[in-house]
Amino acid sequence: MPPFSCSTPSNGLHPAKMDSNVVTINVGGQIFQTTKQTLALAGPKSILSAAAKSQLAHLGEHFVDRDPELFSVILSLLRTGNLPSKAKAFDLQDVISESQFYGVESLLVNSVSNPSQFDAFNLQKSLVLPLNGRDAPSAIAATPFGSLHVAHGSKITSFDWSLGRKKTILTQFTAVDSLLPVSPAVAAAGATDFSGLQILDLENGAVRETLNWENVTRSGSTVQAIGSSGEHLFVSFESGRRNSNSILVYDLQSLSPVTEIGHNEIFGADLDSAIPATKLKWIPSYNLLMASGSHGGPSGVSGNIRFWDIRTGSIVWEVKDKVDCFADVAVSDNLSAMFKIGVNSGEVFYMDLRNLDDDKSWVCLGDRRKMLNGKKEGVGCKIESHGNQVFCTKKGDIELWSEVLISSQKKSNDSLGERVFRKNLMGRMKDTGGAKITNLAFGGNKMFVTRKDQQSIEVWQSSVRGF
Incomplete structure (x- = not known):
């Protein structure tokens, strides 16, 4: 299965009535919603940026088979440019591995080791x-x-x-x-x-x-x-x-x-x-x-x-x-x-x-x-x-x-x-x-x-x- 897959809405709403600026991502069974602008901050080579672009063609739900708690840290990093305080609960190497998967390690470096x-x-x-x-x-x-x-x-x-x-x-x-x-x-x-x-x-x-x-x-x-x-x-x-x-x-x-x-x-x-x-x-x-x-x-x-x-x-x-x-x-x-x-x-x-x-x-x-x-x-x-x-x-x-x-x-x-x-x-x-x-x-x-x-x-x- 590719990193992201897309399913059609099951809530009875017609895709045209959905907010085309909102991207829904299912990470390991947990639902996250954010904007295309936030995902675009990951950079053009990131799979998150790719998910934002694919939303134009598929107004459905993207699924990625990864740890949802670590993804919440990555999403906070995208939204604020800084790691949230809850990141202390994770091993740094786990966060690094996750940032590499999503293609945002440079943002993590800037947050943790900025001069x-x-x-x-x-x-x-x-x-x-x-x-x-x-x-x-x-x-x-x-x-x-x-x-x-x-x-x-x-x-x-x-x-x-x-x-x-x-x-x-x-x-x-x-x-x-x-x-x-x-x-x-x-x-x-x-x-x-x-x-x-x-x-x-x-x-x-x-x-x-x-x-x-x-x-x-x-x-x-x-x-x-x-x-x-x-x-x-x-x-x-x-x-x-x-x-x-x-x-x-x-x-x-x-x-x-x-x-x-x-x-x-x-x-x-x-x-x-x-x-x-x-x-x-x-x-x-x-x-x-x-x-x-x-x-x-x-x-x-x-x-x-x-x-x-x-x-x-x-x-x-x-x-x-x-x-x-x-x-x-x-x-x-x-x-x-x-x-x-x-x-x-x-x-x-x-x-x-x-x-x-x-x-x-x-x-x-x-x-x-x-x-x-x-x-x-x-x-x-x-x-x-x-x-x-x-x-x-x-x-x-x-x-x-x-x-x-x-x-x-x-x-x-x-x-x-x-x-x-x-x-x-x-x-x-x-x-x-x-x-x-x-x-x-x-x-x-x-x-x-x-x-x-x-x-x-x-x-x-x-x-x-x-x-």
């Missing part, structure tokens, strides 16, 4: 995802709606948006240092000890393509960092002999090279040129690429942060950081600010980006007295921005920084005014602490955390209607 539902002040550790093997995660990458890819040892494990299904593939890498989703089933992966960037088919465990940088010495080119915009893929390469580096820009769809920026050939003791970019971040509002990298030597740690205009291949703005150089740096497009965590002090600093022409300096949000203590309290700390907040790891804890808006504060570029940021500790007392945090990633309404020597991923999530 707009991310509430930084309401995050709670809700789940721990175990990994196969003995290797701790070396890199993690999340997609906008909450699916996750984790590199651990020579393997990459992918979790779907519901985190209920996972798949593991074996790669040619000993360990992956850089990982970036290109699409739900494709990822770019690279390592600092393996030549070339690999584009991986995560469904079949195959290498689709390998991207290499042809440097002057014709030695292998290792990957130091990966980034992307809506149109481009950015890759920071360093030659195998470590005497040259460059950032290559590729078309994200075709993976064909577009341009090369920041090509450095190193001669003598030119330390600035010797620093490859180890973090790449696209800033949409400015149409600029942020590239940062640091280098440790006898005199301490020094680094540079450059903002590149990829259309012209020129540096628009540059910061050379030597005094309490950054252990990690993040750019917030929403806040129009750049943040770092000092390698010596372990404190958070910010720099306003609303007027790049100004001579800027770092503003310390913590204790400036720690800047020169030489203890290197920030080594290994991570800092990331997501939405309107900034997250900074401090050993096993996470600090949450947000801007306090003052009513008298002027926001125009002519008079920027003073900005105030406030620190909060992240999570409930029972969720905080533990081994040193090694990675942070954000996707959908979730934050993902990995810790040193642990073969698992923590999932921190805001409370969501339905599940």
Whole structure:
């Protein structure tokens, strides 16, 4: 029997007298009535949309042999765009299977894992995802709606948006240092000890393509960092002999090279040129690429942060950081600010980006007295921005920084005014602490955390209607 069958009315009414906008569906013996407009929200490929169209020719009752209680959840999702509270009574995987049958999984994803539902002040550790093997995660990458890819040892494990299904593939890498989703089933992966960037088919465990940088010495080119915009893929390469580096820009769809920026050939003791970019971040509002990298030597740690205009291949703005150089740096497009965590002090600093022409300096949000203590309290700390907040790891804890808006504060570029940021500790007392945090990633309404020597991923999530 097809998913839907149609029977003629048995109530004595002539079909012409029935409301042609109302669709009657019998699911497992239970009658549901809704409108063609509601069913059309399922999309043209859904069998529900097909039922609405067939009503034009058959003003009867459609029958589908499925669970009526689960269908009521799907119908509520169509009507409101959200899952009803009664969805909590069902296993999420059952709801997912039903949404796939009716062809509305994309609506379910949007309802359960919509990024707009991310509430930084309401995050709670809700789940721990175990990994196969003995290797701790070396890199993690999340997609906008909450699916996750984790590199651990020579393997990459992918979790779907519901985190209920996972798949593991074996790669040619000993360990992956850089990982970036290109699409739900494709990822770019690279390592600092393996030549070339690999584009991986995560469904079949195959290498689709390998991207290499042809440097002057014709030695292998290792990957130091990966980034992307809506149109481009950015890759920071360093030659195998470590005497040259460059950032290559590729078309994200075709993976064909577009341009090369920041090509450095190193001669003598030119330390600035010797620093490859180890973090790449696209800033949409400015149409600029942020590239940062640091280098440790006898005199301490020094680094540079450059903002590149990829259309012209020129540096628009540059910061050379030597005094309490950054252990990690993040750019917030929403806040129009750049943040770092000092390698010596372990404190958070910010720099306003609303007027790049100004001579800027770092503003310390913590204790400036720690800047020169030489203890290197920030080594290994991570800092990331997501939405309107900034997250900074401090050993096993996470600090949450947000801007306090003052009513008298002027926001125009002519008079920027003073900005105030406030620190909060992240999570409930029972969720905080533990081994040193090694990675942070954000996707959908979730934050993902990995810790040193642990073969698992923590999932921190805001409370969501339905599940």
